[in-house]
Amino acid sequence: MKNKIIKTAAVLIYIAFVSLSFIFGYNPGKLIGHNFASFSLEMIKLLPPVFILIGLFEVWVKREFIEKHLGKNSSVLSYVWAILLAGPIAGGLIPAFPIAYSLFQKGAKMSVIFTFIGAAAVCRIPMTLFEASFLGIKFTLVRLLVSIPLVIISSIWLGKYLEKKDYIIMKG
Amino acid sequence: MYLLYIATALALSISFFINKEKTIKAVKMAYKKLTKISPAFLGLIIAVSIVLYLVPEQVISSSLGNDNKFLSILLASFMGSITLMPGPIAYPLGAILLKEGVSYMVLSAFTTTLMMVGVLTFPIEKAYFGTKVTILRNIISFFIAIGVAVMTGFVFGEII
Numbered sequence: 470m471k472n473k474i475i476k477t478a479a480v481l482i483y484i485a486f487v488s489l490s491f492i493f494g495y496n497p498g499k500l501i502g503h504n505f506a507s508f509s510l511e512m513i514k515l516l517p518p519v520f521i522l523i524g525l526f527e528v529w530v531k532r533e534f535i536e537k538h539l540g541k542n543s544s545v546l547s548y549v550w551a552i553l554l555a556g557p558i559a560g561g562l563i564p565a566f567p568i569a570y571s572l573f574q575k576g577a578k579m580s581v582i583f584t585f586i587g588a589a590a591v592c593r594i595p596m597t598l599f600e601a602s603f604l605g606i607k608f609t610l611v612r613l614l615v616s617i618p619l620v621i622i623s624s625i626w627l628g629k630y631l632e633k634k635d636y637i638i639m640k641g
Numbered sequence: 642m643y644l645l646y647i648a649t650a651l652a653l654s655i656s657f658f659i660n661k662e663k664t665i666k667a668v669k670m671a672y673k674k675l676t677k678i679s680p681a682f683l684g685l686i687i688a689v690s691i692v693l694y695l696v697p698e699q700v701i702s703s704s705l706g707n708d709n710k711f712l713s714i715l716l717a718s719f720m721g722s723i724t725l726m727p728g729p730i731a732y733p734l735g736a737i738l739l740k741e742g743v744s745y746m747v748l749s750a751f752t753t754t755l756m757m758v759g760v761l762t763f764p765i766e767k768a769y770f771g772t773k774v775t776i777l778r779n780i781i782s783f784f785i786a787i788g789v790a791v792m793t794g795f796v797f798g799e800i801i
Contacts, residue, residue: 476684483687497694504690512682514642516675518649524671525656528663559645561727562759562766563685567678570769583778590757590782596728600752603732608745608793612753615792619785627777638770 512563519564523571536576543578548621551581555588561596565589573638580628587620684764689725692761696724698734705743705751710799713747714790718783721754725761746794753786 487505490498539547558565569582569589577585592613601609657664701720707713726734735748758779759766766775794800 476680480683480687501690501694504693505686508686508689508693512686515645516682517671518645520671520675521649521668522652523674524667524669525652525664527670528667529656559642561756562762566762566765566769567674586778587757587782587785591753596756599728600732603736604739604745604748604752607796608749611793611796612749612789615789616753616757616785619788623781623785627774627781631774636771636773638774 515560515564519560520567523567526568526571527575530575532575535572539572539577539581541578543581547578547581548584548624551585552588552592552617555585556592556594558589558593559595561593562586562590570638578628579631579638580625583624583627584621587624588617591616591620678765678768681764681768685762688761688764692723692725696720701751702734702738702741705738705747706741710744710746710794713744714750714787717747717751718754718758718786718790721751721756721786722758722779722783723760724755725759726755731755744794744799745797746790746799749793750786750790753789754783757782757786 487498487502489495491502537543538550555565558568565586569586572585573579573582597609597613600612653664653668656667701724704716704720705713707716731752735752738748739745760779763775763779766778770778791800
């Protein structure tokens with residue numbers, strides 16, 4: 470409750486600061502306001518389709534299917550699936566979190582969802598192509614070859630560690 | 642972005658064609674999930690608007706060009722962790738920095754942390770996975786990025 474009051478106060482102060490900046494022509498505040506508008510617009514464009522796809526995933530994909538391929542008793546292949554699933558994601562970590570959470574709710578194990586998040590960060594196909602064309606294929610290859618194994622290993626470790634501690638992922 | 646819209650429209654129409662009720666349920670679910678997480682997104686957008694003002698591109702560029710390699714790697718990873726920049730802006734910027742003499746190693750530290758470590762996305766990650774997971778995942782990602790940068794330095798002959 471107390472936390473909520475602080476958050477609301479912070480948001481109100483922010484709004485007051487930005488609006489006053491526009492009224493009195495205070496440049497830093499105006500720039501922050503512009504940043505707010507352009508990033509909001511980006512999120513408004515990105516989030517609705519992502520969440521509609523998540524909704525479709527929730528109603529169509531059966532729990533048993535996810536459990537079998539990405540769950541506790543799934544094979545090593547589950548990590549390959551996690552990486553392939555992350556490949557076509559646009560927009561990086563932001564859409565990856567809700568998708569990973571849905572996968573988790575459907576029965577995917579923790580190490581697989583961490584691999585998915587890591588892969589959504591490092592080996593998205595659209596971004597990788599962009600990177601290779603600007604910084605060279607060698608740069609991209611080194612990055613992928615080093616980061617993918619490290620992402621998988623650290624995800625397995627983190628999953629095991631959290632399971633040992635009986636960590637419960639809270640409802641978002 | 643267009644591909645995302647095309648894919649969503651396609652999936653939605655196929656789903657609607659097969660089962661109307663399920664599709665409506667999916668859209669309702671999408672709406673509910675989105676409204677539930679929106680306060681965290683407001684936090685993200687406010688944080689981004691302030692950080693982008695405090696750390697503009699010029700500041701990032703100038704801080705990566707330091708002569709001390711290890712200091713630059715640390716600075717670059719720090720910059721990459723606290724900022725949020727879409728690929729279409731980050732990579733052309735990287736190409737420019739490369740021409741100006743910034744090493745591949747430092748660039749790698751910057752772009753990898755940019756992608757993997759999200760200080761700004763903390764409110765969202767926390768809302769889904771809790772504080773502990775979020776902190777652990779980001780710390781691990783930070784070290785993976787350093788590992789990638791060091792390896793890049795070896796491959797491009799920038800270390801030794």
